[in-house]
Amino acid sequence: MNEYFTVADVSQVPADRGLPVRVGNRDFAIFKVGEDFFAIDGICPHKGAPLGQGFTDKERVYCPLHGWEFNVQTGACLDYPDKSLCAYPARVENGKVQILI
Ligand code: FES
Secondary structure: OOOEEEEEEHHHOOOOEOEEEEEOOEEEEEEEEOOEEEEEEOEOOOOOOEHHHOEEEOOEEEOOOOOOEEEOOOOOEOOOHHHOOOEEOEEEEOOEEEEEO
């Protein structure tokens, strides 16, 4: 059963980068685009870099290691579509970012 997990304070998520977070033994990357928050799998499928440390440009994040681009809203890999990631619904409750896992 899916449930929302609190992963960060709103103020912790930078506007120009992601934020790596962990729930249990799973890694996720949180992003802020405008006033909205998004979550995708946190590990790059190329060589395992933390996507939450990547720089963003609107809805895109660039892997910090080799620069593959991902859409933070959908998890789509823009360089290699067969390497796309899962995206997870995110919401804000009382100043906290929550993701549905
Ligand atoms: S580890 Fe992400 S592009 Fe290589």
